[in-house]
Amino acid sequence: MKEAGWIVALILAALGAAAFLLRHRLARAIGYVRADQAGGEGRREESPRGNGARSDRQWLGERFELDELEVSDVMVHRTNMRSVNADNPPEAIVREILQSPNTRIPLWRGSLDNIVGVLHAKDVLRALDEAGNDLARVDLMKFAERPWFVPDTTTLQEQLNAFLRRKAHFAIVVDEYGEVEGLVTLGDIIEEIVGEIADEGDIDLAGVKKEADGSVVVDGTVPIRDLNRALDWDLPDEEATTIAGLVIHETQSIPDEKQAFTFHGKRFVVMKRDKNRIARLRIRPVSLEAVPRPDPERT
Incomplete structure (x- = not known):
């Protein structure tokens, strides 16, 4: 399974396990009582197919109000967005990517509003290996992913669904004039649901x-x-x-x-x-x- 696939699968599995383990407690917190616990009172209507998984997904979205927040509410603002000029020498671009705590970094030309690609650190390392670590032989734009632009008014629920459909977890946020506002990741939305996710690679908030x-x-x-x-x-x-x-x-x-x-x-x-x-x-x-x-x- 490709990297993006297993990362998404792992996150969904974790969310599913948490929802399953806490389902009764969370249900009681919002006033829902199962029929077999309260003599049929407060039973939630099921779909004709009895699709419990679909109901759980709907409840999860309602519980965390993903439809009431937009990507602009959770994005990394452009003033704090790590990016690099695509016209810089290859060694400068590689150095910036290796020093970044992020796995992906946008490339721009002329101005930050002209994003021309997104480089993944793994692809850069692979390109260097194939070129025998000779940067003069590396065309980094050849390995850059096509940028995915999303409106800043997209709701978190819509963006979460889009991430899962595309099996992606990185997008550039733009306003109505096409100017770059920032970037949003699948992790940003997951953290909005479950709280901040800390790991050994985390660093203190810059500034x-x-x-x-x-x-x-x-x-x-x-x-x-x-x-x-x-x-x-x-x-x-x-x-x-x-x-x-x-x-x-x-x-x-x-x-x-x-x-x-x-x-x-x-x-x-x-x-x-x-x-x-x-x-x-x-x-x-x-x-x-x-x-x-x-x-x-x-x-």
């Missing part, structure tokens, strides 16, 4: 550093959703994508360095500003007595 005093130093480009996941926070991401965008939205201004604000139960201090961009922030939880208003003050 986030915890300090000894309990505060967190964050690059302005870090997505709010990623920060919430990493730190178990609940900062709103409806009006802004990045943490800098949240501060600008709340303050209705581009704050100066050392300016501080309190909102959403957190204290935000602007550490660095680069022209009209908030480059770095220090964030710390505030006490319950703090006034949760975005009133600026000097620190």
Whole structure:
């Protein structure tokens, strides 16, 4: 079985096992009681074919509200997306791929909005082996996969179904004008269902550093959703994508360095500003007595 096939099969098997083992507990949590447990009360209507697997899949999608979230809610934003210029020397491209924690990396020409292919680390290593490690003989574009573009308004349920149909788990997200918004993987959707999946290859969230005093130093480009996941926070991401965008939205201004604000139960201090961009922030939880208003003050 090909790599993509067995990875998808493994993930589906894990989800199926978890759903089977926890089915009674989860059913009770949402008010469903089997007929043989409650004298026939609360029985769920079955399909004419008695297709329990189909009902379970439908329930799973409803339980995690995959139809209410879009790929733009879970994607890796373009500001944090690892990519490489396809016109770079082969050795530079290979070095970037080997240094990346991801197995796939998009290739672009001219600008990031012109994605021309996606390279898989395994294919690059195979090409190097076939060329006797002579990069001059390697045409990396020959091994690049054709990029798959999906609208940013695609629901997670639709994208999950599309991943399974295509036996793929990587797509480039674009807006209505065809501009690249980011990328989404099958793993992003699975983590939305079951929670963060950690393994020995995981690294800390780029642009986030915890300090000894309990505060967190964050690059302005870090997505709010990623920060919430990493730190178990609940900062709103409806009006802004990045943490800098949240501060600008709340303050209705581009704050100066050392300016501080309190909102959403957190204290935000602007550490660095680069022209009209908030480059770095220090964030710390505030006490319950703090006034949760975005009133600026000097620190």
